[in-house]
Each structure stands twice: as C-alpha cells, then as structure tokens.
Amino acid sequence: MPRPSARPVFGENMEIGDLMAEITNGRVDLCAGPDQRLDGARFREAMSHVAAAVHIVSTGGPSGLGGITATSVASITVEPPMMLFCIGKNSPSAVRMIENGVFCINTLSSSHEPLADIFAGRTGHHLEERFASGEWTKLVTGAPVLKHAVAAFDCRLVEVKEVMTHLIMIGAVEAVDYGRQGSGLTYAHRAYGNI
Numbered sequence: 001m002p003r004p005s006a007r008p009v010f011g012e013n014m015e016i017g018d019l020m021a022e023i024t025n026g027r028v029d030l031c032a033g034p035d036q037r038l039d040g041a042r043f044r045e046a047m048s049h050v051a052a053a054v055h056i057v058s059t060g061g062p063s064g065l066g067g068i069t070a071t072s073v074a075s076i077t078v079e080p081p082m083m084l085f086c087i088g089k090n091s092p093s094a095v096r097m098i099e100n101g102v103f104c105i106n107t108l109s110s111s112h113e114p115l116a117d118i119f120a121g122r123t124g125h126h127l128e129e130r131f132a133s134g135e136w137t138k139l140v141t142g143a144p145v146l147k148h149a150v151a152a153f154d155c156r157l158v159e160v161k162e163v164m165t166h167l168i169m170i171g172a173v174e175a176v177d178y179g180r181q182g183s184g185l186t187y188a189h190r191a192y193g194n195i
Contacts, residue, residue: 029083051188051195054108056119057085057169058131058144059093061100065128065144069120071187075107083153086166092127094167101157102141103171106149108185110194115146116185126167139175151178 052071059066072086083105087094097103108116115134118125125132135147137156146152155171162168183194 044164048190049188051186051193054112054116054185054187054192055085056106056108056112056115056146056149057087057093057097057103058106058136058146059097059100059103059146060142060144061096061102062139063096063099065131066096066100067119067127067130067144068093069116070105076097081176082156082158082170083169083173084170086168088165089162089167094169095158096127097169098160100143102143103155103157103169104139104141104143104145105153105155106146107151108146109148109150109155110183110185110192111148112146112185113192116192139177141155141174145177149177149179150182150184152176 053072053073055073057068057070057073068087068091070085070087074084076082076084085103085105087097112134117123117132118133131144136144139145139152141154141156143154145154153171153173153193154175154177155173158170158172159170160167161170186193187193
C-alpha cells in the first residue's frame with residue numbers, strides 16, 4: 001500500500017509548485033520558493049495594484065500636532081466601535097500620537113489630493129506646518145478633525161502593537177462626523193483616483 005504524501009498533490013503527480021507555475025498564464029509570478037523570502041520590491045509592486053481609500057490620521061494635545069497620510073486603515077469591531085491604522089515606528093507623528101493618546105482618522109474626498117501630498121511628506125511641510133492647509137475643528141478627544149472629510153473617526157488610543165518597521169495603533173471611536181457629498185479619494189498604481 002503506497003504511503004500518503006506529506007504534501008498535497010494535484011492531478012497526475014502534480015505538486016502545488018508545478019500547479020502555481022502552470023497557472024501563471026502570462027501573469028507575474030509573485031511566489032517565493034519554499035526556502036526563499038519574498039522580495040520586498042515585488043511585494044510593494046503587488047500592493048500597488050490594490051486600491052485603497054486615502055486618509056489623514058491626525059493628533060493633537062500636550063505633545064503637539066502631528067499627522068500622516070495613510071491607506072492602511074481598518075475598522076475592527078462595531079460593539080464597541082474600534083479602528084486601527086499603521087504608521088512607521090520612526091515617524092515623529094507616531095511619538096506624538098502615543099504621547100497625546102488620541103487620533104482622528106479623516107477619510108479624504110477627491111478634492112483633498114493636495115492635502116494628502118502635504119501629510120504624506122511630499123511638500124516639505126512638517127508636523128504643525130501641515131495643519132496650515134485645510135479647515136480643522138475638534139469633536140471629543142481634541143484630535144484635529146478635517147471639516148470637509150467624507151468621514152471622520154475621533155479615537156482614543158487603547159493599544160499599540162509593534163510589528164517589524166511599523167506600529168499598529170488601535171483606537172476606541174468616541175465620535176464620528178460624516179455625510180459630505182462627493183467622491184472618495186483612492187490610491188492605486190501609485191496614483192490618486194476616486195470612487
């Protein structure tokens with residue numbers, strides 16, 4: 001009686017690696033071999049094909065103003081309402097967000113493309129200077145809220161997780177503002193778009 005294989009086999013003695021090579025059909029094969037690490041450049045290229053909403057995550061408080069442009073944002077739970085975003089652990093805004101203990105996720109409209117560039121660091125504006133553009137207000141936590149954002153999620157920081165080069169900031173949503181008409185700003189293929 002033949003011994004069962006430790007790895008799944010597909011079709012006539014076709015192993016999973018053979019199947020993946022066969023499936024490519026002209027597409028770029030982004031798979032790393034069993035003893036290889038996926039190349040970071042290839043991973044970034046694959047991620048550039050994934051459309052994401054664009055946000056400005058802002059903070060304010062005793063440690064001062066700070067903010068970044070982010071696409072790595074997600075809701076976690078509805079009961080209680082919680083959200084997360086990712087930020088480079090060496091970002092000066094990360095330090096201020098932790099020290100202030102608050103942040104606001106401001107979802108941008110298509111008219112906010114220049115503001116997205118400012119908070120992405122493409123214009124040379126730093127920390128407080130970034131807030132000279134746009135109209136800002138506050139809800140509950142004291143974090144800056146962009147007045148004409150598609151939606152704003154005012155959060156109190158509850159947990160920070162370090163994962164390699166980034167921090168995952170988790171916040172309890174204390175207030176929201178939404179209802180603006182217009183297209184949402186997206187980012188894909190290294191360019192802005194809208195939906």
